[in-house]
Amino acid sequence: MVVLEESGASICIMRLNHELLIYYDLVNYVLFLCCFIPLWCMIVMCYQIYNSRNMSIMLPNESPFLEFIWTLIPTLMVVILCFFNLNYLIYNSVQVMNEPIKIVGHQWYWTYELLDGSVYDSFMTDFVNGVNKPLRLERNISYILLITSDDVIHSFSVPDLGLKMDAIPGRINSVIGSFDRFGVFVGYCTELCGAGHSYMPIVVEVVEGNRLGWY
Secondary structure, three states, X not given: OOEEEEOOEEEEXXXXXXXXXXXXXXXXXXXHHHHHHHHHHHHHHHHHHHHOOOOOOOOOOOOHHHHHHHHHHHHHXXXXXXXXXXXXXXXXXXXXXXXXXXXXXXXXXXXXXXXXXXXXXXXXOOOOXXXXXXXXXXXXXXXXXXXXXXXXXXXXXXXXXXXEEEEOEOOOEEEEEOOXXXXXXXXXXXXXXXXXXXXXXXXXXXXXXXXXXXX
């Protein structure tokens, strides 16, 4: 898990989402190589053709070494990408979940259902970006968040946690992760869901276990 510092604001990213960011950067790097290498080869080839336009050159018909290299490099790239992708899938499927939490979106508030059967609603207050009952998560505990909606499409988004998942009626989407930094993190519904769309903020508190204090 990495904590990024940008413009003085701390960003705490979910461990699992950090792995996805690494994979995303790796894919972008491979795409850059896939574009750069052919372009560079074409430029060199055109340069050589231009310089030797009045010359007669005998070129070899084949090169086993070059054929081996341009077969090996793409194969290695695909293997590396598959390794990271499978690593993410395995982590996502076999990790032991300590605490499932069901999150239900409504117009225009959120409901949190906990493993012990307790259920509470989180409404916006008069305080800017404040709610009466935030979602409290314990530090260094793995969670599976089960996200759905009771009416229209919502989106549960907390940017500072690297967390965004659509809440769709009749369907449960899940996201897995844990947090190793204390703090209060504010998010919003990022799917236009009606007249009160801007009045359903999300507040997540990451605390110690002895301060969990479910409502």
